[in-house]
Amino acid sequence: GQNIDQPTEMTATEGAIVQINCTYQTSGFNGLFWYQQHAGEAPTFLSYNVLDGLEEKGRFSSFLSRSKGYSYLLLKELQMKDSASYLCAAARDDKIIFGKGTRLHILP
């Protein structure tokens, strides 16, 4: 079967660090996407991991372990504008399968 799991909601404080985990099970796995979606808006691309390891892009980093079917998105120096949903998505040869998203709340 195919399945993507991520926490439904998380809360963190402005200036802190938060890690959003994602586990996946899917055949024909090619890579792992992370998207950000603000309320009422379209998803926007954050990162794509194909190989194992950590990729850093400014305040955001994404990690992948193919053997464990596991990824995480790390957000540093949290800002209020980071309040959004974060979507984990597994890429297969024929399609992308999205998780249900993690809603991140940032407290001042």
Add this chain to the structure above:
Amino acid sequence: DAGITQSPRHKVTETGTPVTLRCHQTENHRYMYWYRQDPGHGLRLIHYSYGVKDTDKGEVSDGYSVSRSKTEDFLLTLESATSSQTSVYFCAISGEGGPTDTQYFGPGTRLTVL
């Protein structure tokens, strides 16, 4: 930002009426997708296209049809709308890598079926 527009942006219709949503891109990308997004379900693929007149079903295709007569336009039709089709619909495009290429999303259409 990728040049993707959707029309209409909001629509309210009645059960049993036909509805067509339009996605237009200016990127000349080969692949186009229609998703619906509902609370508790996330983004689910309805149909996708890998070229002009080439389309295929996604995981929730029942009650929907699509057409792609030009590279830039991908239409989603609800032949007879039902209340269960009330949702936010997103169009997306990707390049030659297809589904493993980054997808860029349009602004969405909020559809309410009464």
